[in-house]
Amino acid sequence: MHFHIARAMLVMAAPLLFATVACAHTPVDDHGALKVAGNRIVDSHDKPVKLNGVSFFWSNSGWGQEKFYNPSAVATFAKDWNVSLVRAAIGIDGPGGYKQDPAAGRERAEALVDAAIANGVYVIIDWHSHRAETDPQAAVDFFTAMAQKYGHTPNVIYEIYNEPLGNAQWSGQVKPYAQTVIDAIRATDPDNLIVVGSPTWSQDVDIAAADPVTGGNVTYTLHFYAGTHKQGLRDKGDKALKMGASLFVSEWGSVNANGDGGADVKETGRWQNWMAANCLSQANWAVSDKKEGASLFKPGASATGPWADTDLTPSGLLVRDILKNASTTCD
Numbered sequence: 001m002h003f004h005i006a007r008a009m010l011v012m013a014a015p016l017l018f019a020t021v022a023c024a025h026t027p028v029d030d031h032g033a034l035k036v037a038g039n040r041i042v043d044s045h046d047k048p049v050k051l052n053g054v055s056f057f058w059s060n061s062g063w064g065q066e067k068f069y070n071p072s073a074v075a076t077f078a079k080d081w082n083v084s085l086v087r088a089a090i091g092i093d094g095p096g097g098y099k100q101d102p103a104a105g106r107e108r109a110e111a112l113v114d115a116a117i118a119n120g121v122y123v124i125i126d127w128h129s130h131r132a133e134t135d136p137q138a139a140v141d142f143f144t145a146m147a148q149k150y151g152h153t154p155n156v157i158y159e160i161y162n163e164p165l166g167n168a169q170w171s172g173q174v175k176p177y178a179q180t181v182i183d184a185i186r187a188t189d190p191d192n193l194i195v196v197g198s199p200t201w202s203q204d205v206d207i208a209a210a211d212p213v214t215g216g217n218v219t220y221t222l223h224f225y226a227g228t229h230k231q232g233l234r235d236k237g238d239k240a241l242k243m244g245a246s247l248f249v250s251e252w253g254s255v256n257a258n259g260d261g262g263a264d265v266k267e268t269g270r271w272q273n274w275m276a277a278n279c280l281s282q283a284n285w286a287v288s289d290k291k292e293g294a295s296l297f298k299p300g301a302s303a304t305g306p307w308a309d310t311d312l313t314p315s316g317l318l319v320r321d322i323l324k325n326a327s328t329t330c331d
Contacts, residue, residue: 025120026078026119026120026121027051027084027085027120027121027122027328028120028121028122028154028155029120030043030328031043031044031045031047031049031328032044032045032154033154033191033192034049034122034154034157034192034193034217035191035193035217036193036216036217036218036219036246038244038246039241039244039245039246039247040246040279041193041219041246041248041279041281044154047329047330048279048329048330049279049281049328049329049330050275050276050279050280050281050282050326050327050328050329050330051084051085051122051281051282051283051328052082052083052084052085052281052282052322052323052326052327052328053077053083053084053085053086053087053121053122053282053283053284053323054077054081054083054085054086054087054283054284054286054287054296054319054323055086055087055089055124055126055250055251055283055284055285055286055287056068056069056086056087056088056089056112056286056287056288057089057285057286057287057288057290057295058089058091058128059088059089059090059091059098059104059105059108059109059128060091060094060095060096060097061095061096061100061101061104062095062096063091063095063096064289064290065286065287065288065289065290066104066108067303068287068288068303069088069108069111069112070111070115070303070304071111071114071115071118072304072305073115073287073303073304073305074086074112074115074116074118074119074121075115075118075119075305076304076305076306076307077121077287077305078119078120078121079119080305080306080307081320081323081324082323082324082325082326083121083323084121084122084326084328085121085122085123085124085281085282085283086112086115086116086121086122086123086124086283087123087124087126087159087250087251087283088108088109088112088113088123088124088125088126089126089128089162089286090105090108090109090125090126090127090128090142091105091128091129092105092127092128092129092132092138093129093130093131098138098142099135099138106142106145109125109146110149113125113146113150113155113156116155117153117155120155121155122155122156122157123155123156123157124157124158124159124195124250124283125143125146125150125156125157125158125159126159126162126250127139127142127143127159127160127161127162128162129161129162130162130163130164130165130166131164131165131166131168132160132161132162132164132177133161133164133168133173133174133176133177136177136180136181139160139161139177139181140180140181140184143158143160143181143184143185144184144185144187144188146158147185147188147189147192148188151185151188151189151192152189154192156192157192157193157194157195158185158192158193158194158195159194159195159197159221159250160178160181160182160185160194160195160196160197161174161177161178161181161196161197162197162202162251163197163201163202163223164197164198164199164200164202165199165200165201168199169199170198170199170204170207170208170211171211174197174198174199174208175208175211175213178196178197178213179213179214179215182194182196182213182214182215182218183215185215186215186216190216191216191217192217193217193218193219193248194215194217194218194219195218195219195220195221195248195250196208196213196218196219196220196221197220197221198220198221201223201257202221202222202223202250202251203222203223203224203229203233203236204236205220205221205222205236205237205240205245205247206236206237206239206240206243208220208240208245209239209240209243209244209245210243212245218246219245219246219247219248220240220245220246220247220248221247221248221249221250221251222236222237222240222247222248222249222280223249223250223251223252224249224252224253224271225252225253225254225255225256225257225259225294226252226253226254226255226263226264226267226268226270226271227253227254227255227256227257227261227262227263227264227267228256228257229257230267230270231270234270234271234274237274237278241278247278247280248280248281249275249280249281249282249283250281250283251283251284251285252271252282252283252284252285253284253285253286253293253294253315254268254284254293254294254315254318254319255292255293255294255315256293259285259286259292259293259294260292260293260294261293262293262314263293263314263315263318265318268318268322272322276330279330284296284319284322284323289301293313293314293315294315295313295315295316296312296313296315296316296319296320297311297312297313297316298310298311298312298313298316
C-alpha cells in the first residue's frame with residue numbers, strides 16, 4: 001500500500017522536476033544576440049542589458065595562468081558565481097604569446113568560447129595587446145578565423161584591441177587599425193558585438209566618441225582600476241555617453257592600476273553604482289592565482305573550481321559578492 005502511494009507520488013512529481021530543469025534559463029537564453037542602440041547595448045528583445053563577469057589573465061604559455069583556460073573553470077563561474085560573461089585575454093606579444101605560439105593561443109581562445117557556449121554565457125575574444133596597430137594583419141587573420149567559426153553564435157563578442165599604449169593616437173593610429181579589423185570581421189560576421197579600445201589604457205573613450213569608427217554594433221571599452229582611477233575617468237565616460245557612444249567595461253580592477261595593492265572597496269562601490277546607472281557591462285581582472293592584489297585567487301587555488309572562501313583573495317571575495325548579486329537587466 002505504502003509502496004504504491006510512494007510510487008504514485010514519485011510519478012506525479014517527475015513532470016514537475018523535469019519542468020523545473022527545462023525552465024532553467026541561461027543568460028544567452030534570456031537575452032540572445034546583442035546589439036548597440038544609441039549609447040546602450042540591448043538584447044534581442046530591444047531591452048538594455050548589463051553583462052557581469054570575469055576576465056581571464058594573459059593566456060601566454062609559461063606565465064602561469066593559462067591553466068585556468070579550461071571548461072570546468074567556466075562552468076564553475078557560471079554555476080557558482082552567477083557570471084553572464086567571461087573574457088579570454090589572448091596575449092599576443094611577449095614570451096609564450098600568440099605570435100610566438102599561435103596554436104596554443106587559438107586553442108585557449110576556443111576552449112573558453114566553447115565552454116561559454118555550453119554554459120549559455122557570453123564570451124569576449126580579446127586581442128590582448130598594447131601595440132596591435134603595428135601588425136593589423138595578424139589581428140585580421142585571427143578574427144577572421146574566429147568569425148568564421150563562431151560568428152553564427154549569439155555568445156561571441158570581439159574585443160579587437162585591449163589597451164593601446166605608447167605614442168598611439170586615436171585618429172592617426174588606433175582608429176585606422178580598428179576600422180581595418182572591423183571591416184574584416186564584418187565581411188564574415190555582419191552583426192556580433194565588436195569592442196574597440198582607445199589610447200591611454202583604453203581610457204580615452206571621449207576622444208574615440210568624437211571621431212567614431214563605422215561598422216554597426218560597435219562599442220568602446222573603458223578600463224579602470226578603483227585604487228587609481230576616480231571621478232575624473234567617470235567624467236570622461238559620461239562625456240562619451242553624452243556624445244552617443246556605447247561603452248563596455250571589459251576590464252576593471254578593485255586595486256591599483258599596476259594590478260597590486262589592496263581592494264579599494266569604497267571606490268569600487270562608486271564605480272559599481274556608476275556602471276549600474278549607465279547599464280554598462282563589466283568583466284573583472286583577473287582569473288589568476290598570481291601573488292598580486294588583482295588576482296581573484298590565492299596562490300595554489302584549483303584551476304577548475306569550485307572555490308572556497310579560503311581560496312579567494314580580498315579582491316576575489318569582493319568580486320564574487322558583486323557578481324553573485326548582479327543582474328543582467330537594467331532599471
